[in-house]
Amino acid sequence: DAGITQSPRHKVTETGTPVTLRCHQTENHRYMYWYRQDPGHGLRLIHYSYGVKDTDKGEVSDGYSVSRSKTEDFLLTLESATSSQTSVYFCAISGGLAGSTDTQYFGPGTRLTVL
């Protein structure tokens, strides 16, 4: 399995508080992704990164920010958590090599509950 860890694995927080989720990889992959998974919606891309300090928005980026200061770490921040951000968050990584099929590998997930 790809070396991807997510922390925390579970978190309960209150509306309006800031929350930061961490994704750490040991594969030296160029691309990192944050998805959220909700019943009836499948996985939806929030943000992704294609290198240190290089990030871009995904399908559902409103209310989220990201940062990548090192190759191995990709942080997802909810500046002011809302109940609609209650979800399971998955990090993924891929090599991003030109001409490849760029397989994405997923972390174990973080279950976030916003009360």
Added chain:
Amino acid sequence: DAKTTQPPSMDCAEGRAANLPCNHSTISGNEYVYWYRQIHSQGPQYIIHGLKNNETNEMASLIITEDRKSSTLILPHATLRDTAVYYCIVRSLNNAGNMLTFGGGTRLMVKP
């Protein structure tokens, strides 16, 4: 990326082969077929992918029809731990940065 169609659920007896079909009739020439699975509460797990030739790895085999409009994922000796939702996804080359689109998938139940 092309859309896929999978049956919503299937059962399989433990120890038997599980054959999971997927239709992707609008697939184009540079698109690969990927399979992932998601065991309850875990992250999606990559299984296998292929372009037009059949592929095999330690987890499964992938059979793609000659016209590439459908494929079958084969788990040769299903175990209870193979109970999961299996997703068939079609993706093009050089798709880094693009999201994976997971459809409804097939919920495989392996029974003793």
